[in-house]
Amino acid sequence: MLTSDGVALYLKVSGKGTPCIFVHGGPGAWSRSFEAMGGDVLEKQLTMYYYDQRGSGRSASSPDNDYSLNRMVEDIEDIRSLTGSDQVYLVAHSFGGVLASEYAARYGDHVKGLILLNATLSINYSLRAQIAFVNQLLGSHVTVENEDSVLPSFLAAMRLLGEKHLRYKMLSDNKATVHLLDSIDRSMPRNYSFARRALEMPEYAADFTKETAGVHVPVLVITGTKDHNIGPDHYKLFRFLKQTVKVIEGGHVLYYERNRQFAETVFGFVADAPDRNIDLLEAAANDQ
Template sequence: MKSTPISLLLFLLTAYTVASQTVTANKPADYIYASDGTKLFAKVSGKGPVCIFVHGGPGMWSKSFEVLKGNNLEKKLSMVYYDQRGSGRSDASVSKNYSIDRMIEDIEDIRRSLGVEKVYLMSHSFGGIIAANYAKKFPEHLNGLILLNSTLCVNNSIEGQIKYINGLLNTNFTITNSNEIFPVFSKAKNKLSEKGLEYTLLSESKKTVALLDSIDREKPNNNDFGRNVWKIEEYIHDFRPMTAAISIPVLVITGKKDYAIGVDHYKLFEFPNQKTVRIDGGHVLYYERNKEFTQAVFSFIESQQIQNK
């Protein structure tokens, strides 16, 4: 998770209504073609209502989440592990289009390929920007949105990382205008790396981050999205104000020690129908605090099913 300055930001029960359909006959063979012809990796595994996982990065993949205990969700959910175009096992965009609209259309293409009317959408880290924008455009196709350690404002999360580094190292990296955010962050991160403490942005455990890195080293050398994302200005926008207009049920899972996203980042979300679960951990809660994480997700799903009866 180290290919771009923001990489450290580097998310049920049996169906009883159309709104909780499970994957059956329309299960794809790990790949689909998006509506513009781009080949996307989309693996389906598990049982229960469909939940599409939107990984972070930008430019990473879904495998690390899946194998680091994220697959425990398969006990009650039909999990869809997909790699975003230009990332992991998916192809680079044939149309050279990596806009937010195109990324959320890919999720729509996956949903349609599965033949289900509604799904749950779960994001991690940078994936929150894509997932929240999907929820705004296609609320009618969502049972709920789950934001796991997710950012909705890249600049705010970077500023939080710089503040954390200053506190940890007793440094004074300062941003005086918005154009300085990435350069200052780069200097602060380099200083953290010199001290051998870069892993602390993600976890208190160096062993956990080493394990995560070992899995991510298996990723195919396809980082077209990561190379192009910061050329697209819209990804730097602050999407937190937009949350007030997203009325579907939302579960926010945040880490009390997630210094990659910011421990208070979630406080400026304004979803009208939001539940927040704070877990004593960092950016890799799905692995290090898997029991609490899965319990929070399953409780949210079950509560939605009860309300929809």
């Protein structure tokens, strides 16, 4: 598909039911690993829209290097418009939480429900959580002197973890899971333009948990007890007004390692979702 500013995005549509846009993480990853490792189970009840963000995966780069949060949100709106549905679900994994929650804040009338799966709303919080986990695991003493040193300290911690061949621990206790994920990620050439720019863009370093109290859509938070990539307690900072939390035993790849529980949780949320068209009509009538 072409975005409203002319960038070609990879998009695959599959399934049945209400449209649901999957917003992948990274920054700069892609949607294929989620789809291939069990995320497609959602197609039983939802029409899934798998897209790769601009400058990511199988999508084209922005010719003017526009990877701003505003533009990434507009890309989601372009996909929502393409569905032909006034309201859609969003499933966001990892860094995708930043993009999806910002979309819900701006375009809440078009969101039937927001599903945050192992999602971060603060990159710096999650980088600090990863550093703390490395220190705990290795007995190391990587410190963060100030906000400007979070990324260099994180990279130092990852080097230590790599030297011990334990980087898989950030995603799962099961090395085979991460091996499968890596094999999918290496299966074809990918675009890394967004990945190379995102962590250098100050707007993505903001703490978006502070905006959650202003989001009025129904929200399902699915979090893992051992998700050291995000921080197992990160969800406790969320203040969505209509929030349901499901804590599942596991790490950052719950959609694969706890696939049945993941699917049942999402389908339960979808089944309980109110008719937001009626809610919006009633709200409009009350405003008159």
